[in-house]
Amino acid sequence: MENKVVVITGGSSGIGRALCDCFIDAGYKVAIASRSEQMLEQVHADLKSEGHDIFTVKTDIRIENDCKNLVDKVIEKYGRIDVFINNAGITWYESDEDGINIEKHKEILDTNHFGTVQCTKYALPHLLKTKGSLVGVCSIAGEVGLPNRSAYCASKFAMNGFLGSLRVQYLNRGLHVLLTYVGYTSTNIRKIAKDDSKSNHFPPGYGETVKEKGMMTAEEAARHIFNGVKKRKRSVRPSAVGQLTVWLNKLFPKLNDKLAAKYYNNKKSSL
Ligand SMILES: NC(=O)c1ccc[n+]([C@@H]2O[C@H](COP(=O)([O-])OP(=O)(O)OC[C@H]3O[C@@H](n4cnc5c(N)ncnc54)[C@H](OP(=O)(O)O)[C@@H]3O)[C@@H](O)[C@H]2O)c1
Structure with a gap:
């Protein structure tokens, strides 16, 4: 495992x-990328104090040249890429009053979908050399339509289709493509969206700084994703509610629509 290299976007x-x-525990060399240099330095320092050395590259995945630079720098440093994880992402909750916000749609698609496309474009030739793993941190919202999430759902459905297509295209060349359909996980993602939002359609408790009630931890979600890479799985759905939603949607789609509408309306009316 000593020489294996993983790149994680949004690794901060x-x-x-x-x-x-x-990946550090498994002996990988780790490179992480995100926009905030301060956050990257913090992670670097924290891990250094535990005796680990990671490589950080300041990257905005919305900028194609940044994605190329990320891959070039990792190759210059380590000479190979075995696992590339398209994880960086943002979310948004639309309010019924605001309706469909075109600017937000572009912003979310730019990050979640085109960020994935741009990074993958430059990482792919290196992954084909190592017969490595191309990973997308997608979402249950990339398989099932959720209310007030049209921009986010669109971005994750697009990412799902993009990586699903590459999986089949490169099947015979040994590329492993893992799509991870993560359910609600307590992280900063909703807090950031909430700070930037006029919408009052965040279900209660979402976007709190403390652990959001009833949600999986980031560590649990990461362990599922890591096992998916290790076992070269096709897909991973870490949350039980997420699995149920996807199966209900496949078997009884109309019932699932009604249940989702009821669940989210109840959340809104308790605001
Ligand atoms: N948390 C959930 O409930 C949940 C559920 C399903 C799927 N997911 C997916 O999981 C992934 C990780 O999210 P998280 O929950 O861990 O959120 P998070 O704690 O907010 O982390 C997001 C990471 O992405 C980076 N990022 C955002 N925009 C970027 C850009 N333009 N260029 C480079 N890096 C960027 C952020 O750093 P900077 O801001 O410094 O760039 C940060 O490191 C996302 O794709 C999200 O859609 C999350």
Whole structure:
């Protein structure tokens, strides 16, 4: 395992940060990328104090040249990439009053979908050399439509389709593509969206700084994703509620629509 290299976008926070620990424990060389230099330095320093050395590259995945630079720098430093995890992402909750916000749609698609496309474009040739793993941290919202999440759902459905297509295209060349359909996990993602939002349609308790009630921890989600890479699985759905939602949606789609509408309306009316 000594020479294996993993790149994690959004490795400075939440699920990405927890993934760092999983891969370090397994003996990988770890490179992480995100926009905030301060956050990257913090993770670097924290891990250094535990005796681990990681490589950080300041990257905005919305900028194609940043994605190319990330891959070039990792190759310059380590000479190979075995696992590339498209994890960086943002979310948004639309309010009924605001309706469909075009600017937000572009912003979310730019990060969650085109960020994945741009990083993958440059990582792919290296993953084909190592017969490595290309990973997408997708969401249950990439398989099932959720209310007030049209931009986020669209971005994750797009990411799902993009990586699913590459999986089949490169099947005979040994590329492993893992799609991870993560359910609600307590991280900063909703807090950031809430700070930036006029919407009052955040269900109660969402976006709190303390652990959000009833949600999986980032460490639990990361462990499922890491096992998916290790076992070269096709997909991973860490949460039981997420699994149930996807199966209900496949078997009884109309019933699932009604249940989802009722669940989210109840959440809204208790605000
Ligand atoms: N938490 C959940 O409930 C949940 C559920 C399903 C799926 N997911 C997915 O899990 C992934 C990780 O989210 P998280 O919950 O761990 O959120 P988080 O704690 O907010 O972490 C997001 C990470 O992405 C980075 N990032 C955001 N925009 C970026 C950009 N343009 N370029 C580079 N890096 C960027 C952030 O760093 P900077 O801001 O410094 O760039 C941060 O490191 C996301 O794709 C999310 O959609 C999360």
